[in-house]
Amino acid sequence: MLTYVLRRIVYVIPIVLSVALVCFLLVHITPGDPLVAVLPADASQELAAQMRAAYGFDRPLPVQFGLWLWRAIHGDLGASIATGRPVLSEVLRAVQNTVTLAIAAALIGFTLGLLFGLIAGYFRDTWIDKVATSIAIAGVSVPHYWLGMVMVIIFSVQLNWLPAVGAGSGGSGAWAWDWDHIKYLILPAITTSVIPMGIVTRTVRALTGDILSQDFVEALRAKGLRETHVFRHVVKNAAPTALAVMGLQLGYMLGGSILIETVFSWPGSGLLLNSAIFQRDLPLLQGTILVLALFFVFLNLLVDVAQAAIDPRIKRA
Amino acid sequence: MSAITDAALQAAPPTKARGYWATVGRRIARDKVSMACASILLLIFLSALLAPYLGLADPYQGSMIRRLRHIGTPNYPLGTDELGRDMLARLIYGGRLSLVIGILPVIFAFVIGTSLGLVAGYVGGRLNTAIMRTIDVFYAFPSVLLAIAISGALGAGIVNSIVSLTIVFVPQITRVAESVTTGVRNMDFVDAARASGAGPFTIMRVHMLGNVLGPIFVYATGLISVSMILAAGLSFLGLGTKPPEPEWGLMLNTLRTAIYVNPWVAALPGVMIFAVSICFNLLSDGMRSAMDIRN
Numbered sequence: 001m002l003t004y005v006l007r008r009i010v011y012v013i014p015i016v017l018s019v020a021l022v023c024f025l026l027v028h029i030t031p032g033d034p035l036v037a038v039l040p041a042d043a044s045q046e047l048a049a050q051m052r053a054a055y056g057f058d059r060p061l062p063v064q065f066g067l068w069l070w071r072a073i074h075g076d077l078g079a080s081i082a083t084g085r086p087v088l089s090e091v092l093r094a095v096q097n098t099v100t101l102a103i104a105a106a107l108i109g110f111t112l113g114l115l116f117g118l119i120a121g122y123f124r125d126t127w128i129d130k131v132a133t134s135i136a137i138a139g140v141s142v143p144h145y146w147l148g149m150v151m152v153i154i155f156s157v158q159l160n161w162l163p164a165v166g167a168g169s170g171g172s173g174a175w176a177w178d179w180d181h182i183k184y185l186i187l188p189a190i191t192t193s194v195i196p197m198g199i200v201t202r203t204v205r206a207l208t209g210d211i212l213s214q215d216f217v218e219a220l221r222a223k224g225l226r227e228t229h230v231f232r233h234v235v236k237n238a239a240p241t242a243l244a245v246m247g248l249q250l251g252y253m254l255g256g257s258i259l260i261e262t263v264f265s266w267p268g269s270g271l272l273l274n275s276a277i278f279q280r281d282l283p284l285l286q287g288t289i290l291v292l293a294l295f296f297v298f299l300n301l302l303v304d305v306a307q308a309a310i311d312p313r314i315k316r317a
Numbered sequence: 318m319s320a321i322t323d324a325a326l327q328a329a330p331p332t333k334a335r336g337y338w339a340t341v342g343r344r345i346a347r348d349k350v351s352m353a354c355a356s357i358l359l360l361i362f363l364s365a366l367l368a369p370y371l372g373l374a375d376p377y378q379g380s381m382i383r384r385l386r387h388i389g390t391p392n393y394p395l396g397t398d399e400l401g402r403d404m405l406a407r408l409i410y411g412g413r414l415s416l417v418i419g420i421l422p423v424i425f426a427f428v429i430g431t432s433l434g435l436v437a438g439y440v441g442g443r444l445n446t447a448i449m450r451t452i453d454v455f456y457a458f459p460s461v462l463l464a465i466a467i468s469g470a471l472g473a474g475i476v477n478s479i480v481s482l483t484i485v486f487v488p489q490i491t492r493v494a495e496s497v498t499t500g501v502r503n504m505d506f507v508d509a510a511r512a513s514g515a516g517p518f519t520i521m522r523v524h525m526l527g528n529v530l531g532p533i534f535v536y537a538t539g540l541i542s543v544s545m546i547l548a549a550g551l552s553f554l555g556l557g558t559k560p561p562e563p564e565w566g567l568m569l570n571t572l573r574t575a576i577y578v579n580p581w582v583a584a585l586p587g588v589m590i591f592a593v594s595i596c597f598n599l600l601s602d603g604m605r606s607a608m609d610i611r612n
Binding site for chain 1: 450453457458459460461462466467469471542546549550553554555556569573580581583584586587588591594599602
């Protein structure tokens with residue numbers, strides 16, 4: 001097990017480096033000068049050259065990448081052009097809110113997905129199965145930002161039950177698990193949960209169906225095992241794959257939250273990314289994407305290790 | 318005896334066994350859900366294509382005095398938007414750009430990804446490692462984040478949005494193409510072709526392409542669903558097309574301010590995105606089960 005984990009960690013190193021390279025290059029595929037947002041339009045040539053030298057943009061690209069990477073490893077992702085604050089602290093504060101949202105959405109989406117998937121797989125080709133698969137396909141096909149708008153229309157505009165935007169009093173740094181804050185979380189969390197719900201349902205339904213058609217289930221039943229025990233075997237066999245899919249979905253929720261956070265003005269990493277894009281705040285854009293991508297890579301690593309830990313069939317050599 | 322049998326055989330009508338694709342086609346044609354989806358998509362495509370000939374109102378012509386009319390208003394069956402433009406006309410005209418920016422990335426990615434995957438799967442060895450490890454890097458980003466990172470860096474615009482989504486989908490299609498190709502590569506008929514002197518290019522084009530295209534095509538059809546949502550999502554964020562162009566994602570964005578005045582008109586563009594997306598998803602599912610000969 002330990003060698004497997006170590007090998008998996010070693011494999012992550014080139015991925016992390018390539019992710020850093022992609023994030024670094026993002027700024028350099030931008031049309032025009034990366035300084036365009038900082039410099040006044042009437043800046044002299046000398047000032048532009050001075051600034052370029054101050055930011056290190058006059059050096060060759062590989063050298064710039066090396067320096068950038070070295071600083072990034074030491075936790076220095078530069079300063080936001082718009083606010084002047086360090087990028088890393090801005091990103092980490094915003095990520096906390098995204099994690100809150102993702103966890104709430106995961107609880108809803110995974111619970112419903114597992115439930116619908118197991119039921120649909122067990123009662124294949126019955127009306128229950130048809131209802132569950134219809135919900136699932138709607139879940140994976142719905143434009144979630146539109147669903148968010150519809151939720152706001154129903155629950156905020158028409159019924160006036162829940163707030164439409166924001167994360168409660170105290171600003172982005174003051175989250176607490178009380179009703180004054182949770183009521184802001186409900187609509188974005190339900191909206192975010194729809195895609196993972198659909199995908200988990202579809203995965204678990206297919207898994208359950210496959211497992212139930214295998215010979216060993218027949219054997220268990222022939223042995224006289226009660227259906228609840230058979231069910232336990234099905235769950236055990238479906239768990240590793242279901243876990244992998246859920247891990248991936250959690251990563252997508254963390255990294256792909258920009259649309260939902262924009263709809264609900266949820267002060268997370270997605271909203272930060274949105275403002276970075278439209279203020280042309282390139283260090284913030286680069287830093288946010290790097291942090292989110294690294295989150296995703298390490299989450300995947302964690303899921304792989306967890307999967308190997310619970311599934312004896314995965315070779316750990 | 319044998320002469321009689323031969324004669325009988327020759328007289329018998331030449332019934333040819335139905336080919337694989339004909340069978341698949343018949344199975345899809347019998348699937349009600351797939352056919353319903355195909356019909357809805359055809360309707361949306363045709364109305365977008367023939368929009369100028371449908372006698373619709375001008376989708377760009379606004380009016381300050383008839384802003385945000387409700388659904389069912391005479392002359393404005395689906396109401397008007399925040400600038401008083403006819404919603405029905407804008408939804409139908411909006412299909413033109415929305416479908417193009419949603420479908421083109423998948424077509425581009427299909428061509429590039431299939432070529433890469435075919436080469437990686439057939440040639441194998443170091444070339445395979447080089448291609449597939451590069452692809453892995455893109456898998457280290459959640460697809461929404463990658464699409465937004467690239468189009469955010471490139472700046473707003475239709476071309477940039479298509480480019481960024483193409484980059485997002487190429488790795489996914491390459492992976493599918495590579496795994497299908499690897500599965501076919503070691504089959505007898507490929508060995509036979511090689512033994513009879515066919516070069517690698519001929520083998521890939523003549524012998525393998527036909528056998529790997531089906532599954533990749535089904536996968537790509539499903540991707541259109543995701544692509545429609547993401548392309549409209551980029552426009553929704555302001556990274557796609559610019560006003561006053563009718564496009565479903567952008568319309569949803571500009572109508573967001575209207576949800577307190579006329580909520581259901583504001584939600585209409587999303588219904589179109591949803592309809593196209595779910596139809597492509599169901600069609601992809603239908604094709605997959607039609608091509609699965611086991612059942």
